[in-house]
Amino acid sequence: MPLKRLVRDGIGSLSRRGFVFRRDRSDSSASAVDAGFDPDGIYDGDDDGDQSSWASLPPELLRDVVERVEASECAWPARKHVVACAAVCRSWRYVCKEIVGMPEISAKLTFPVSLKQPGPRTGPIQCYIKRNKASSTYRLCLGLNTESGKFLLAARKIRRPTSSEYMISLDAEDISCNSTSYMGKLRSNFLGTKFAVYDSQPPYRGAVTSTGRSSRRFYSRKVSPKVPSGSYGIAHVSYELNMLGTRGPRRMRCTMHSIPSSSLEPNGFVPCNSDLPTSLEDSFSSISLTQSQPFDHIGRGLKSIDDSSRFSGSTRFTEVSVDVDGKEGPLILKNKAPRWHEQLQCWCLNFRGRVTVASVKNFQLIAASGETADGTGAGTSQAGSSDHDRIILQFGKIGKDLFTMDYRYPLSAFQAFGICLSSFDTKLACE
Amino acid sequence: MASTSNSTSSKIITLRSSDGEVFEVEESVALESNLIRRMMEDDCANNIIPLPNVTAPIFYLVIEHCKKHAEMKDNKEKKKELRSQGEELLKSDPHTYSNLMEAVNYLDIKSLMDLTAQWLADFLKGKSPRLIRELLKIKNDFTPEEEAEILERNRWAFD
Numbered sequence: 191m192p193l194k195r196l197v198r199d200g201i202g203s204l205s206r207r208g209f210v211f212r213r214d215r216s217d218s219s220a221s222a223v224d225a226g227f228d229p230d231g232i233y234d235g236d237d238d239g240d241q242s243s244w245a246s247l248p249p250e251l252l253r254d255v256v257e258r259v260e261a262s263e264c265a266w267p268a269r270k271h272v273v274a275c276a277a278v279c280r281s282w283r284y285v286c287k288e289i290v291g292m293p294e295i296s297a298k299l300t301f302p303v304s305l306k307q308p309g310p311r312t313g314p315i316q317c318y319i320k321r322n323k324a325s326s327t328y329r330l331c332l333g334l335n336t337e338s339g340k341f342l343l344a345a346r347k348i349r350r351p352t353s354s355e356y357m358i359s360l361d362a363e364d365i366s367c368n369s370t371s372y373m374g375k376l377r378s379n380f381l382g383t384k385f386a387v388y389d390s391q392p393p394y395r396g397a398v399t400s401t402g403r404s405s406r407r408f409y410s411r412k413v414s415p416k417v418p419s420g421s422y423g424i425a426h427v428s429y430e431l432n433m434l435g436t437r438g439p440r441r442m443r444c445t446m447h448s449i450p451s452s453s454l455e456p457n458g459f460v461p462c463n464s465d466l467p468t469s470l471e472d473s474f475s476s477i478s479l480t481q482s483q484p485f486d487h488i489g490r491g492l493k494s495i496d497d498s499s500r501f502s503g504s505t506r507f508t509e510v511s512v513d514v515d516g517k518e519g520p521l522i523l524k525n526k527a528p529r530w531h532e533q534l535q536c537w538c539l540n541f542r543g544r545v546t547v548a549s550v551k552n553f554q555l556i557a558a559s560g561e562t563a564d565g566t567g568a569g570t571s572q573a574g575s576s577d578h579d580r581i582i583l584q585f586g587k588i589g590k591d592l593f594t595m596d597y598r599y600p601l602s603a604f605q606a607f608g609i610c611l612s613s614f615d616t617k618l619a620c621e
Numbered sequence: 622m623a624s625t626s627n628s629t630s631s632k633i634i635t636l637r638s639s640d641g642e643v644f645e646v647e648e649s650v651a652l653e654s655n656l657i658r659r660m661m662e663d664d665c666a667n668n669i670i671p672l673p674n675v676t677a678p679i680f681y682l683v684i685e686h687c688k689k690h691a692e693m694k695d696n697k698e699k700k701k702e703l704r705s706q707g708e709e710l711l712k713s714d715p716h717t718y719s720n721l722m723e724a725v726n727y728l729d730i731k732s733l734m735d736l737t738a739q740w741l742a743d744f745l746k747g748k749s750p751r752l753i754r755e756l757l758k759i760k761n762d763f764t765p766e767e768e769a770e771i772l773e774r775n776r777w778a779f780d
Contacts, residue, residue: 244759258742273778277750
């Protein structure tokens, strides 16, 4: 009997690998079918045998290969290798995105979508902004070396009769809201004291995907290049006149509508759109409000249905908000108050060497809720580095038309850039 | 077919590929495979061991690589030779290469898993998606809209 079978069964129980691999194989083909793809229709090669061998390569193997590609280079421009792998086919894209992960954990920016995902929890991502006064443009680049950093985002200021707008784009050559590279914008009021940051996409996916039909419509809009994107108000920045009139430091206050204040709590998170704007991976993953407790899910689910009905109504500007009534209000950031330095006779903030030129534009943002915790005045000097850890966004001048921008969780590069741009804008009332 | 010379007193293991071919392999070589090792530890290996996921040509290739890998230890020349053979196979017959990777994975041969994955990873670096598809004969299963979108977004990375 059964010896043969015994052996065979033996393989089964001894070697999970073999079975995992088989199951994965059928899974991947199943998802391809789910996604509505006709393999015969798209296939343009000439040998089905060759084709299937790579398509069915067990995900764990592909993952191993991509991990090697990914791990070899953590800096630009070599990170484009993994971007290239992600564009080979669906299964490769899925694996690449999974391995690359979110900047929140990896502290790396790889795909454009990472610009709208929260920065690292462990420490800031260091960037710099180059201003071109002649063309009213701003370039955000990654890195310390201000010569060769990876280009991230560009913005162009447009003066309107009653306000100014800063269009933000992935493409420095093509900055307009009709561009496929359009990411969002910053808009000021007449006085330049209040700003709103608009995202071209709804900031988190629950807001859209739960609607079924209307989300499909949204999806197809994104794909066709000519149609302008939506505008979702995700943040407000306000500058207040300070007690000393025009001479003293500004007071800033940022309300981040798409980030709950609870995101800064130990198990907090930012609901976010983990995929490319087109939600290319819809067929692979379910709605991505992961990490939350089941209870949260229900609450958010209901909330997102509300939101989505608003999104589907064709308002050009949609306010996105988290549940402000509960304890989950939006995250509010305020600038750290500078201290008057008697000897230097100026206002001082400790930028840890990242800012070298005094400017009214320089600022450090901390969570407003942390305000009471660090006390007033006396406590700040001894708090030292732990105090510095809580700075979520820091911006300051290092040269003529050159500025540093260091941001971290829970802000994204896009949000941080928007806030920094507001600091560039002339403030009639504050200066 | 691939019976090895049993010059030493090394035990011979008999294996059968999915297409029914029988291989006799020196124990030392066979034990590179953790799958076979586990089966032997559990005493399942007194008879012919079936390998339902591996065809004869691929298994032959695996054995060949295993032997070379055993020889190459501390030998830079051999290492280079093995690597260039691997790369050659990847270029000339990517289909077989992917089968080799799967077989090595199934047989759980750690050293070869590392090598084949690393060769492929190095091969991919610096190549465009289109070139990778072409060289490895991978089907482009994105819709034209998706591909346009990806290319558009990738410009950002390749700037």
